[in-house]
Structures are given as structure tokens and as C-alpha cells.
Amino acid sequence: MTMTVTNGEVNPVTANGGFTIDKPFKIFVGYDPREDIAYEVCHHSILKRSSIPVEITPIVQSDLRTNGLYWRERGQLESTEFSFTRFLTPRLANYDGWAMFVDCDFLYLADIKELRDLIDDKYAIMCVQHDYTPKEATKMDGAVQTVYPRKNWSSMVLYNCGHPKNKVLTPEVVNTQTGAFLHRFQWLEDEEIGSIPFVWNFLEGHNKVVEGDTTTFPKAIHYTRGGPWFEAWKNCEFAELWLKEKDECVKEEKK
Template identity: 65%
Template sequence: MASSNHLPGTTVPPFMIFIGYDPREDAAYNVCRHSLLKHSSIPLHISPIKQSDLRSSNLYSRDRDTTESTEFSFTRFLTPYLAGFQDGPCLSTAISYTPPMWPISSVSSTIASPSCVYTMKTTKMDGAVQTVYPRKNWSSMVLYNCGHPKNRILTPELVSSETGAFLHRFRWLDDEEIGSVPFVWNFLVGHNRVVENDPTTFPQAIHYTLGGPWFERYKDCEFADLWLKELEECEKEKKGDN
């Protein structure tokens, strides 16, 4: 279900955010949604990318591959389609916690993604196989220019049939069409590091790529306290709505 916040007196169209959803990580989605709505200074329209919904709507027919660690490994590339290929930016993310909101502005490049990260551990999440490939983790947070003609190639038919290499390495684009986002906006816990006395390295959006505090084995990982605090707020808010 999509959710949004509406700021009084504003006429700005909500900024669309699509969050990868996996039933095993329902808490991760809810905390991400909660933190986005809590910290945003602009109207948002947030939608989970649920594979079951896409399949029932005949928008996704890909067979599950052994290399897919989550249900949104490939469905995330439907973001421009789900946004209606509208002109302007929208965000596709697997980020788990966002302290402040992104400083969103117009997107001149076709897409903008974080710097390339290679992750060398063999497992992630709850024991899922970790696959290493060029441009690893670029697709975990993408700011799309949804109306760009080249992104119109990302139809349900293509996303259901193209190779993982084609999609995760953004092979439908030329290199110069891919912009960059500072790593702090997709801070990979366990890989990126905060440099002492350098505030520019402190995470602005946290991505527990190997596994987050919602898994028992990662409950004491770096920045777990921030996520658990947000979870507590999220659960209190949910009880208050009932």
C-alpha cells in the first residue's frame, strides 16, 4: 500500500519513492517508510515493490534465481514503469533507515547512483549467497530520471526476461548517462567507514546490506541502535492508529 505525507499549504506534487519489499523483512520496510515520512521536508508518495502484487497483475513473470537474495532483486528495475515514466525524478531504494531526507533536486542525467562498491563476503542477510559483480550495490539506491527515453526500455517484459548482468550493471545506458551520488546517501554498514572529525563521511541514509538489526545475528551491528529506536517509534505509532 502506498503512503504519503501532505504538508499544509503545499501544492508540490509528492516525490515518488519505491522501496523494495520482502515478506521476511517487513519490519525493514516499515522502518524505512516511517523514517522517510518523519524526516522529509517535502510531500512523499511511498510504495512498496511487492513481487506478489506484480505477479498477480501480470507485471512480473521471472522465475526465482538462486542468486536472488531478496524478492526485489529484479523487481526494483520496474521503478520507472511503476512511476508511469513521468518526467522528473523518483527514487528506488533498498535502504533501511534514513536520518534526514535526501536533498532532492532536478536530475539531469538518466539515473544517478552511488559509487561502485565491491562486497567480498560470501553470504549476506540470513545466510543468502552473496554474488560479487561490477557495479555492486549501485542498484540498491537509484535516483531515476523516469521520463528519460532510455529508461522506457524498463518494461515488465524486459525486466522479466533480461539477465541480471544487464540490469544490475545498467547496460541499457552509456556510462556518461549515469550520474553519481555521494556514498553517505547509501552508507553500506560493514563497508563504508566514518572518518573521525570528518562530518562529510557520516551516513545520511543507512543501508544494512549484509543484514540488519531485524535479523538476530545482526542485532548488534553498527548503527543498530538508530534503527531499533526508529522501530520502537514506528510500533508506537502503529498502535496509536489502532
């Protein structure tokens, strides 16, 4: 399920990283059958606001297994089917250009072009560098809430897929390396990890909007504890924004 959307005529443009873009921006979204509606709403929210052509592809574990790219047994602490498959993003992009990975439990409120324009070629990856320790013992539909360094850094990542360091992320490495190695980006040096403003991975229940400060308003809400599609989280912060987007998404699908 891949979709390319072009708003108007496509002309080559130059991003902040100094490279010419004349192809759709590749976005890979973590997919889990239990959260199909979350994926659909995330997908819808990106397309609705994008002023650039984008190519959105769900990372479906069963497809990766069929294609021989993923064979890892699921661990007890993996709360979603994309806990590790996310690190195949450079491989899925053929180790070429820049691509984004994002969890399905995001709601985009701003044009993805703004995020793409933050790209800087000197980095191997770029992400929001959260200092986050969850208070809850469980999340989503009762999954164990784990605590580890750099938590949520890997939930939305811009990958410089052609960077030599990212060619380490072969299927063999993704299927055999530890969670610490992958989620903490241990194949990279710290200076190879670029920083993105927190509003692009605004953690519901953790990050706060400061009244009168527009720089703190989320551009992408991450329902990391669990979103309104789970009964236990139907009244979470920003639930009404997600539900409104879902209604729009469902109406458009019916058309």
C-alpha cells in the same frame, strides 16, 4: 499501501534539475515478506524527516504477478523478492518525472529533500557509484553473497522515468534480461549515469565515518550485509539507531 504526506502548504518549487515540482516525490521501496519490519522502519524514517510531500509505495512481487507485470522465475542467487522487480520503477511511475527506488534495508537520517535537490535532468539515472567487494560469503539470513561489477549501485537509484533510454525498461525486458544487463545498467552509456555522494547509500561494514568530518556521516544507512532484524546481525554497526527507529515506529502504529 501508498501514503502521501504533506508538511504544511504545498507550493511549486524548482529543483536543481530545473523542473517544477508540485506533486509528491515518488519513492518505491523493495519489499520482501521476510523483511516486513525493515520496510516499515525505512518507510517511517523517510516520512519522519521529510520536509516535502512524498508518496511511498512498496514494490510487492505478488501484486506485480497478479497484475501481469512480473512473471520471471526466481533464480538461486536472488536474495530478495525485489532483486529484479526494482527495475520496474520507471514503469510503475508511468515513465513520467523522477522517482526513487530504494532497498528496504535502509534507515534514513536526513531530509529526503536534500537528496531530491541533487537531481540533474541531464542524467537518465543517478546513484552512489560504490567500489564495493563484500568479504562475507553469506548475508541476511544465510543468503549467498554475490560479487559483481557495480555491486550496490542498483540498491538506491534516482530514475529519470521520462528519459527515452529508461523506456527500454518494459516488463518484457525486466522479466527476460540478465542480471548483468539490469544491475550494471547496461541499457545506458556511462555518461548517462549521475553520481550521488556515498553518504546517501552508506554501506554498513564498508563505508566509514571520519572523525571530525561531517561530510562522511551517513544520511542513509544501508544494512546491506544484514540488519538488526536478523539474529545474526543484531550487533552490526549502527544497530542502535535502527532499533531506536523501530521502537518509535511500533509505538506510532499502536496509537
